[in-house]
Amino acid sequence: MLMGFVAFTLSLLLLPFILLHQVHASSHGTNYVTTNVDGICTSSVIIHGYKCQELVVTTKDGYILSLQRIPEGRGEVSGTRTKKQPVILQHGVLVDGMTWLLNPPEEDLPLILADNGFDVWIANTRGTRYSRRHISLDPSNPAFWNWSWDELVAYDLPAVFDYVFKQTSQKIHYVGHSLGTLIALASLSEGKLVKEVKSAALLSPIAYLSHMNTALGVVAAKTFVAEFTTLFGLAEFNPRGLHVHALLHSLCAYPGIDCYDLLTSLTGKNCCLNSSTVDLFLRNEPQSTSTKNLVHLSQTVRDGFLSKFNYVKPSYNYMHYGEVFPPIYNLSNIPHDIPLFISYGGKDALSDVHDVGNLLDSLKFHDVDKLSVQFIKDYAHADYIMGINARDIVYNVVLSFFNQTFDR
Ligand SMILES: *[C@@H]1O[C@H](CO)[C@@H](O)[C@H](O)[C@H]1NC(C)=O
Ligand SMILES: *[C@@H]1O[C@H](CO)[C@@H](O)[C@H](O)[C@H]1NC(C)=O
Numbered sequence: 001m002l003m004g005f006v007a008f009t010l011s012l013l014l015l016p017f018i019l020l021h022q023v024h025a026s027s028h029g030t031n032y033v034t035t036n037v038d039g040i041c042t043s044s045v046i047i048h049g050y051k052c053q054e055l056v057v058t059t060k061d062g063y064i065l066s067l068q069r070i071p072e073g074r075g076e077v078s079g080t081r082t083k084k085q086p087v088i089l090q091h092g093v094l095v096d097g098m099t100w101l102l103n104p105p106e107e108d109l110p111l112i113l114a115d116n117g118f119d120v121w122i123a124n125t126r127g128t129r130y131s132r133r134h135i136s137l138d139p140s141n142p143a144f145w146n147w148s149w150d151e152l153v154a155y156d157l158p159a160v161f162d163y164v165f166k167q168t169s170q171k172i173h174y175v176g177h178s179l180g181t182l183i184a185l186a187s188l189s190e191g192k193l194v195k196e197v198k199s200a201a202l203l204s205p206i207a208y209l210s211h212m213n214t215a216l217g218v219v220a221a222k223t224f225v226a227e228f229t230t231l232f233g234l235a236e237f238n239p240r241g242l243h244v245h246a247l248l249h250s251l252c253a254y255p256g257i258d259c260y261d262l263l264t265s266l267t268g269k270n271c272c273l274n275s276s277t278v279d280l281f282l283r284n285e286p287q288s289t290s291t292k293n294l295v296h297l298s299q300t301v302r303d304g305f306l307s308k309f310n311y312v313k314p315s316y317n318y319m320h321y322g323e324v325f326p327p328i329y330n331l332s333n334i335p336h337d338i339p340l341f342i343s344y345g346g347k348d349a350l351s352d353v354h355d356v357g358n359l360l361d362s363l364k365f366h367d368v369d370k371l372s373v374q375f376i377k378d379y380a381h382a383d384y385i386m387g388i389n390a391r392d393i394v395y396n397v398v399l400s401f402f403n404q405t406f407d408r
């Protein structure tokens with residue numbers, strides 16, 4: 001999750017978790033935890049006394065994504081009251097929707113939102129544990145993994161928004177963490193989601209990544225770009241797989257990289273994690289993503305601006321885009337009246353304060369009364385998802401943001 005999110009980190013982010021997990025797994029065998037075979041509702045929501053529905057959404061390019069709906073608060077009498085406002089929660093890279101649900105229930109954002117009168121929808125992007133189906137491709141086929149975050153921008157997020165909008169006939173609030181912020185910003189900048197979104201809360205925002213200040217992240221990003229074709233080709237990036245394990249070992253040999261405390265070296269010094277929750281996290285995450293996605297994230301780290309996947313060879317870019325350079329995502333094109341809440345942490349190595357500064361700069365023409373920003377000095381990347389005090393410090397602020405009456 002947490003970190004994972006990160007995206008670009010991807011590499012980075014991921015790596016730490018991954019590494020941690022490898023350590024953990026080596027003493028217990030490398031099998032996936034199988035207690036969640038029935039899905040996220042059963043394992044993480046219904047056990048806490050909430051209603052929860054497992055749903056599926058098919059994207060325009062054929063991926064079948066799992067989606068969980070928590071329609072009401074615990075113990076609520078159904079069908080009363082006015083129509084609830086829908087909220088979509090979007091996780092980051094190398095994790096799935098379960099990462100929102102690892103703390104005790106009174107500390108988990110989806111359940112807090114449900115108890116406060118929202119109709120909650122948890123998205124799971126392609127390739128993660130419950131979103132590994134496609135209308136014609138099997139995950140064992142490399143073509144299943146032929147996507148980067150461009151496709152999350154173009155297909156996954158729009159598919160989930162369209163579905164929730166059709167089901168509820170209401171505009172939708174959004175919460176994204178890490179890569180979940182980048183894909184929303186990029187989608188909005190291309191005019192997608194605009195008619196359906198009511199507001200967006202962006203936690204640990206990832207957009208520009210050039211200041212990412214973890215040594216591991218930077219090395220991983222460089223390695224990723226270089227090793228993409230030789231080591232992995234077009235394939236699943238399974239953090240629990242042997243190839244990835246070997247890659248991580250090689251990265252850990254770089255000077256200045258502390259693989260002993262990977263979570264910290266990847267995400268920054270999280271102030272407020274519960275060790276039981278971190279254990280649970282490591283048993284359930286990291287999840288697979290595509291190697292191409294990590295390469296794209298690494299390009300984002302390296303290039304310092306947001307553009308579509310770079311095929312490197314001008315002729316390949318021309319073939320895909322009709323231009324020799326990949327098109328950029330211009331965040332200044334996000335409609336200026338969309339209510340945005342941005343929360344970032346002073347200790348976040350993935351969502352560095354300078355990069356957040358660049359993000360805010362690209363939003364400088366946003367309507368001033370539609371942009372609110374929170375800075376939390378002690379928070380790092382994972383605190384936003386698993387912090388024991390996130391409810392008081394962040395989630396209550398998100399609730400009041402959503403409860404403002406926006407006429408959109
Ligand atoms: C940490 O997590 C454990 C297991 O969920 C829980 O019993 C404990 O109360 C948590 N501690 C805090 C401070 O939230
Ligand atoms: C991957 O997708 C691109 C289009 O995005 C396509 O040009 C290419 O042929 C695909 N490769 C494979 C192996 O499916």
Ligand SMILES: *[C@@H]1O[C@H](CO)[C@@H](O)[C@H](O)[C@H]1NC(C)=O
Nearest residue numbers: 305328329330331332333365
């Ligand atoms: C992004 O769009 C804004 C306004 O439309 C424009 O002023 C700016 O030059 C664009 N940025 C890039 C990098 O193209």
